[in-house]
Amino acid sequence: MDTRTLLKSLVVVCAVLGALPTAWASSASKAVERDYVMAPAAPARQTVAEAAAKSEGCISCHTQSDTKTMHVNPAVRLGCTDCHGGNADVSLPDGAAAGSAQYAAIREQAHVLPRYPDDWHYPSSANPERTYTLLNRESREFIRFTNPSDNRVASLACGACHQAVIEASIRSLHATGAMLWGGAAYNNGILPFKNYMIGESYTDDGQPSILYGPKVPDELKDEMEAKGVLPYLYPLPTWETVHPGDVFRVFERGGRNISNLFPETGLPNSLGLLQRIEEPGRPDIRQSNRGPGTGARISVPLINITKTRLNDPLLWFSGTNDQPGDYRNSGCASCHVVYANDRDPRHSGPYAQYGHEGKSISVDPTIPNDRTGHPLQHVFTRAIPTSQCMICHMHQPNMFMNTYLGYTMWDYESDAPHMWPEEQQYPSDAEMRKTLDRNPEGAAPRGKWADLEFLKNVSELNPELTDTQFADYHGHGWNFRAIFKRDRKGNLLDAGGKQVADDDPEKFKKAVHMSSIHVDVGMHCVDCHFSQDNHGNGHIHGEVALAVEIGCKDCHGTAKTYPNLYTSGPAALEGGMDLTALRTPDGRRRFEWVGDKLYQRSMLDPKLEWEMSLVKDTVTPGNPSYNPIAARSKLMSRDTANQSWGTDVPAGELAHSDDNMECYTCHTSWTTS
Structure with a gap:
């Protein structure tokens, strides 16, 4: 089958069948039929009085707010219903107590109500646990009410500015x-393509x-392709519609063949016909005679991608909100609204003091401070801690940001x-x-960390441990152990390369924790990765490395030149971005x-700054x-x-140009992959 035919087939599969899981999932909970009216889009400009009128009824209950507009800039003029929708004309009468029937009735009139109230645990305002694709089934009006920055409604609430x-964000790798x-x-x-073509x-x-993606002029298509820019992405085909790949035949259980039917996997031979036994994983030289989705035969890779999409949601969905390291919302709020996920100041900066259970510190009296699933405050921020990034970037557990912070997946043996039990x-x-x-x-149900309360406090075991130290974040419910510098015999080493005694009670403080030097000086992800790296540049990319704007030399320079403070990474726009303007x-x-x-x-600590290490200084004799x-x-x-070397070697002759x-x-940082 040629590429064009395969693409057409994929489009048909995606268009016809891609929505089926959403429809089937709807039967899991009962929908309430409601008449929804979408509120007008938030304006770019309005008077103070116009904005205040759109909050008048809301503030009769929400008497205090961390920031009324979610923006710390007082020049922003927005009313509550500009962003959330709802009815600001309804006010709570004097004397109506919270929890009373009158209070509930007023709330029902003022709020946009969910189509699936049971799934949202209505009237709770906390993010429910493991909502998976609930946002795809819920009404846009309620999505806007509960999170105006969700990708499905952000254009209405935030698009004026x-x-x-x-538009760039929904095309970024964070979303697709x-x-x-x-x-x-x-x-x-x-799929037989190295050039990626499916995404979310x-x-x-x-x-x-x-x-x-944006339309690219014909004369620039080759250049854009070389930069990893993709013209489009198709949705993922459903797992029960795709032929299984031979590489995963080992997962099949085998069965009995009757006539020309596919093997049975659970039914007795009711007809008494002569049967041929088929071993598990066979036939290994051809596809069996089943069709897609029949006889319990499915595409294992596709169902694994689907499960990963649900357990590791990206910006289109909320976090699973069920354990430390998994609390967040969807859309813009995935990053710009901070949740309590990690008590380590190296990972969370000033937010570490607020715990790791997704609890609020809001002054809003309607937001309980003792329940999980709430953001810290009603405010957008650019001071985003690494712990917020880790919610998504912890998978796979032995690479990505875990190595940056100096951790990897626990080996199930250290301090067993x-x-x-x-x-x-x-x-x-x-x-x-x-x-x-x-x-x-698979090990979780049999370990102590099956108990969520034990899991939350694993890092508190560190003073008692002799073989490792644990992180305080637990995305997926996993445990992550610290990596320390060791010699070839496994002995701990300090910064000077000297051996640290195994019976030294301070050994983990003396040994080198193999985290990035950037973490050690107090940096967070947002200190290197600026707006474009986080939101995208408007084009669709399939490879992480080609989607990055910043380059090391932009801040550190090279052996021959000092940094000019303009971005030069693969995704940097022509001429780069001026870092001095940030x-x-x-x-x-x-x-x-x-x-x-x-x-x-x-970006997080107003009192913290550091001197940049400049490569040219490190190679110039006489420089300190x-x-x-x-x-x-x-x-x-x-x-x-x-084998000559030195400052007189021309740039074009350098071995490590x-x-x-x-x-x-x-x-x-060390990495296992």
Whole structure:
């Protein structure tokens, strides 16, 4: 089958069958029929009086707010219904007590009510646990009411000022997940294309959709393709409609063949016909004679991608909101509205003091501070902690941001007596389901961390542990252990390379924790990855590396030149972005030269700044930052006969030229992948 025919077939499969799981899922809960009216889009400009009128009834209950408009800038003029919809003409009468029938009646008149109240635990305002695709089934009016920044409604609530960012964001890898779906599809034989073509996108009413990028002039198509820009993405075909790949035949259970039917897997031979036994995983030289989705035969790679899409939701859906490290909302609020997920200040900065159970510190009297599933405050922020990024970027558990923070998946053996029951556990089916719903690892139902309260406090075991230290985040319900510098015999090493005694009670404080130097100086993800890296540049990308705007040399320079503070990464626009124009939330310059030193200021801590390490200084003899080892590696000539090195080697003759080798080829935190 040629590419054109295959693409047409895929479009038909996606268009006809892509919506079926959504329809089937609707039968799991009872919908309430309501007459919805979408509120007008929020205006770009209005008077103070006009904005106040749209909040008049709301503030009779919500008497205090962290920031009335969600924006800390007082110049923003918005009323409650501009963003959320609802009815601001209804007010709570004096003397009506919270919890009374009168209070409930007024609330019902003022609020937009959900189509699936049971799934939302209405009237609770907390994010429910594991909503999966509920947002695709719910009414847009209620979605806007509960989260105006959701991708399905953000254009109405935020588009007057931020439409370009919204359009870019829904095409970014944070929303499409094209790198996961494309890589899994090619590696597992679902599609024969290395150029990715499937990703996540939905229509306003929650149906899977084809996502198109901006139109590219014909004369630029080759250049854009070289930069990894994709013209479109198709939705993921449903797992029961695609032929299984041979590589996963080992998952089949085998069965009995009767005549020319596919093997039975659970039915007795009621007809008494002669049967031929088929071994598990066979036939191994051809496809069996079943059709897609028949005889309990399904595409294992596709169902795994689908499960990952639900357990590791991207920006189109809320987090699972069920354990530390998984609390967040959807859309813009996925990042810009902070939740309490991690008590480690290195990961959460100033938010660490508020715990890791997704509880609120809001001054709004209607928001309970003792229940999980709430953001910290009713406010947008650019001071986004690494712990917020980790909610999505913790998978796979032995790479991505785990290595940046110096952790990897627990090996199920280190300090095992603290993590496993003394006696073998035999949980019931119901107990296993309860645990596996929030943690899909097979060992979880039998470990102590099956108990959510134990899981929350795993890091508090650290003072008692002898073999490892645990992180305080637990995305998926998993446990992550710290990686320390060791010699070839496994002995802990300190910063000077000296062995740390295994019986030293301070050994984990003395040994080098293998986190990134960026973490060690107090940096968070947002200190390197600016607006475009987080929102995208408006084009569709399939590869993470090609979607990045920033480059190491933009801040650190090269062996030959100091940084010019313009972005130069693969996704940087022509000429790059001027880093000197960036400001912290409190208005300070993020990058500033002071004499011959370059300083960067923290996005989270107004009191924190650090001097940038400049590569040219480290290779220049006589400079206080000179490092002969760094100079040898960076200034080594390609002339293998003489093995010369030094500042007199021309840039074009360098063995490790900046044009041919990325800095992180060598300079990276340890990684297992």
